[in-house]
Amino acid sequence: xxxxxxxxxxxxxxxxxxxxxxxxxxxxxxxxxxxxxxxxxxxxxxxxxxxxxxxxxxxxxxxxxxxxxxxxxxxxxxxxxxxxxxxxxxxxxxxxxxxxxxxxxxxxxxxxxxxxxxxxxxxxxxxxxxxxxxxxxxxxxxxxxxxxxxxxxxxxxxxxxxxxxxxxxxxxxxxxxxxxxxxxxxxxxxxxxxxxxxxxxxxxxxxxxxxxxxxxxxxxx
Numbered sequence: 001x002x003x004x005x006x007x008x009x010x011x012x013x014x015x016x017x018x019x020x021x022x023x024x025x026x027x028x029x030x031x032x033x034x035x036x037x038x039x040x041x042x043x044x045x046x047x048x049x050x051x052x053x054x055x056x057x058x059x060x061x062x063x064x065x066x067x068x069x070x071x072x073x074x075x076x077x078x079x080x081x082x083x084x085x086x087x088x089x090x091x092x093x094x095x096x097x098x099x100x101x102x103x104x105x106x107x108x109x110x111x112x113x114x115x116x117x118x119x120x121x122x123x124x125x126x127x128x129x130x131x132x133x134x135x136x137x138x139x140x141x142x143x144x145x146x147x148x149x150x151x152x153x154x155x156x157x158x159x160x161x162x163x164x165x166x167x168x169x170x171x172x173x174x175x176x177x178x179x180x181x182x183x184x185x186x187x188x189x190x191x192x193x194x195x196x197x198x199x200x201x202x203x204x205x206x207x208x209x210x211x212x213x214x215x216x217x218x219x220x221x
Contacts, residue, residue, distance in 0.1 A: 001218045003105055007181075009167030009171050010111035010135070011046060012189030012202055017087040017113075017127055018043060024079035025057055032071055034061070043190045047169035049112035049142040050076070076114070084124055090188060092208035097129040099212060103219070108156065109133040112142040112150060113169065125208055132156045144174035164218065166211065173199040182218075186211060 005123035011017045026036035033121060037045075037057055045056040046118045054072050055062040062068045100107050107130050111118045118135030134152045143149070155162070168189025173196070176183025185201035187193040188208070196204060205211045 001182075001221050003164065003215070003219050005106045005108065005158050005163035006100060006215070007108045007110050007158070007163060007165045009169065009172045010109050010113050010121065012168035012191070013090075013166060013172075013186055014093055014109065015087050015089050015121055017083070017121070018046075018190065019086040020082045020084075021046070021053075023085070024082045025054070028071065028075040028078050029057065031092070034058075045079050046190045047112065047171050049136050052142075066109065071192075072212065079117070083121065087121060087125065089125055090208050092212070094126070094129075096208055096212045096215075097126065100215070101129060102205060105215075105219075106131040106156075106158075108152075108158070110143070110152060110165075110175075111135045143171045144178055146175070146178050149175070149179070164215075169198075170195070170199045173201045183212060184211065 006201065008014050022037060022039050022042035025033050025042060044055050051072065054075055056070065058068065058071065081152070097107055109118060109122060109130050111134065113135045115135035115137045118133055122130055122133050132155070134148065137148070140148050160179055160181050164182045164184055164187065165172060165175065165179065166184045167175070168186045169191050173183050173185055182202045184203045184205060185196040187196055187204060187206050201212055205214055
């Protein structure tokens with residue numbers, strides 16, 4: 001495969017953000033008189049973007065639009081404070097990104113995480129490795145809707161026929177399928193391996209080292 005581009009999801013794929021997300025959500029829940037969430041509960045809520053994440057935590061309380069908007073604003077402010085506390089690249093990720101750069105393969109971030117937070121994380125934790133970063137923007141649909149991705153791809157000249165999509169959720173697998181792009185699912189993130197397998201990604205790996213080995217095999221195929 002003449003591989004030229006790799007499009008990565010962010011949370012659970014490139015950077016482990018779980019602890020900071022859980023802390024921001026739990027503290028906001030407590031502030032509103034609601035029970036906090038555990039790391040395991042937080043993990044199950046991730047993937048669909050910030051609004052879906054918060055709505056899942058609030059359950060039926062999130063159906064009240066006034067309450068939801070008030071809570072969401074408070075959560076976003078708190079997460080902005082916490083997001084760089086304990087969020088770091090997965091072991092081996094820096095080495096993988098440098099290896100890709102050395103081999104002339106461009107790396108991109110396309111995430112359902114809010115755009116400003118996606119930019120901040122990459123600028124602080126992995127500066128210089130990504131050709132482009134796109135997070136979810138207000139009044140647009142998140143993955144797996146492809147409208148914003150198509151604009152992003154046009155901006156950066158991403159040819160789908162020489163690209164792969166890498167992510168840790170069903171949203172990423174579906175995104176790759178909609179684009180007609182090979183998709184690599186990673187089980188070291190926030191979705192359990194059997195669930196990922198049920199969405200039939202083209203490839204499924206358990207570690208960053210396995211991801212690098214797979215990418216090498218794709219280059220050589």
